[in-house]
Structures are given as C-alpha cells and as structure tokens.
Amino acid sequence: EVQLVESGGGLVQPGGSLRLSCAASGFTFSSYWMSWVRQAPGKGLEWVANIKQDGSEKYYVDSVKGRFTISRDNAKNSLYLQMNSLRAEDTAVYYCARVLGEFVVVPAAPDYWGQGTLVTVSS
Amino acid sequence: SYELTQPPSVSVSPGQTARITCSGDALPKQYAYWYQQKPGQAPVLVIYKDSERPSGIPERFSGSSSGTTVTLTISGVQAEDEADYYCQSADSSGTYLVFGGGTKLTVL
Numbered sequence: 001e002v003q004l005v006e007s008g009g010g011l012v013q014p015g016g017s018l019r020l021s022c023a024a025s026g027f028t029f030s031s032y033w034m035s036w037v038r039q040a041p042g043k044g045l046e047w048v049a050n051i052k053q054d055g056s057e058k059y060y061v062d063s064v065k066g067r068f069t070i071s072r073d074n075a076k077n078s079l080y081l082q083m084n085s086l087r088a089e090d091t092a093v094y095y096c097a098r099v100l101g102e103f104v105v106v107p108a109a110p111d112y113w114g115q116g117t118l119v120t121v122s123s
Numbered sequence: 124s125y126e127l128t129q130p131p132s133v134s135v136s137p138g139q140t141a142r143i144t145c146s147g148d149a150l151p152k153q154y155a156y157w158y159q160q161k162p163g164q165a166p167v168l169v170i171y172k173d174s175e176r177p178s179g180i181p182e183r184f185s186g187s188s189s190g191t192t193v194t195l196t197i198s199g200v201q202a203e204d205e206a207d208y209y210c211q212s213a214d215s216s217g218t219y220l221v222f223g224g225g226t227k228l229t230v231l
Contacts, residue, residue: 045166107213113166
C-alpha cells in the first residue's frame with residue numbers, strides 16, 4: 001500500500017523558513033517523480049514543484065522560484081521542501097504526491113497523495 | 124501563465140448525470156486528469172489520460188476530450204459523489220503542471 005506522510009508544518013513569521021518532509025513507503029521511491037502541491041484555506045489546488053527520480057531535474061511554479069527548494073533522499077525514501085522568505089500567501093496545506101508512472105521521463109500528474117501538513121505564515 | 128477553466132459549481136439530482144467541463148489551450152496536446160476532493164481529505168485521482176479510470180474508481184466516472192475541452196461525466200450520481208472536482212494538465216512544454224480552479228458538485 002502506497003503511503004505518504006508529511007511533517008514539518010507549523011506557524012512561522014513572514015520572512016521565516018520552514019522545511020517540510022515526506023516519508024514514502026509501499027513503492028519503489030527511487031523510480032518515481034515526486035511533487036509538492038498546496039491548497040490555501042478555502043481555495044483550490046496549486047502545483048508547487050516536481051523532482052525527477054534521481055533529483056537531476058526540478059521544476060517550480062513561478063511564485064516560489066528562488067524561495068523554495070525541492071529535494072529528495074532515495075536512500076531514506078524521503079522528499080523535502082525547503083521554504084525560505086515565506087509570505088502570508090504561502091499559507092496552505094502542503095501535500096506530498098507521487099507522480100503517475102514508474103520510470104516516466106516527463107511528469108504528468110500526481111496519483112497518490114499524503115494527508116498534508118499545514119503551513120501558516122503570520123506575525 | 125497557462126490556465127485551465129472550470130465552472131465554479133454544478134448541481135444535479137440523485138440518479139442524474141453530471142458533466143463538469145475543463146478548457147485550456149494546450150489540452151489538444153496534453154492529457155487531462157481529474158481529482159475528487161471531499162472536505163478535510165486529500166484529493167483522489169478518478170480519471171487519468173483523459174478517459175482512463177484507476178482501479179477502484181466506480182464505472183459511473185468517465186472522461187472524454189474534444190479539442191480544447193475535456194469533460195468529466197458522472198452517470199447515476201449518488202449522494203457520496205458530492206465533492207470538489209479538479210482537472211489538471213500540463214503546459215505545452217509538459218514541464219509545468221496546472222490545476223483548474225475546481226468545481227463544486229452539489230447533489231440536490
């Protein structure tokens with residue numbers, strides 16, 4: 001059974017930093033692209049970032065470029081999101097998600113999602 | 124930036140057919156995916172590659188594509204289908220993912 005468990009969310013002041021983690025199990029982590037997707041309170045889903053199986057390619061939505069960094073540790077079956085220079089508009093539930101398809105070259109869509117971790121940016 | 128457009132809300136009576144549309148300029152070149160999200164829960168993939176249904180998803184869920192519009196169809200809607208539905212695809216380069224704004228399905 002595929003399981004994705006996020007952690008690391010919490011309350012942070014504007015301009016602060018936070019590191020989210022996602023522990024994966026139930027599948028061969030190193031064979032899949034992985035994603036972070038967020039959802040602001042009462043709003044829709046927003047893709048944040050993708051990372052390739054070996055970490056060699058990373059893509060970000062424009063609003064987080066230069067502030068957020070996605071990374072992974074295949075030995076630990078873990079995905080990370082380092083978030084710096086946080087803003088009030090970054091307040092959201094952050095979901096870790098596996099991308100559909102083993103060994104795919106181009107990421108298409110998430111298929112399995114974690115339950116999310118809430119990040120609140122406020123003074 | 125690339126956008127996918129969905130109606131904010133759709134309402135149907137139990138047993139009727141619900142159709143939720145999603146439009147975007149790159150949809151003729153990129154597959155569409157559909158997610159169901161119930162309050163307080165993570166999204167669940169219900170349709171992939173325009174019209175494929177993952178295992179465990181009821182047959183009443185189907186997807187179709189025509190030009191720049193894709194459609195999620197729920198036949199014989201049940202009360203448990205009341206949820207938010209999101210379409211998702213990629214820009215023309217296939218690099219950046221994008222979600223539609225979501226459609227709230229109300230079962231009257």
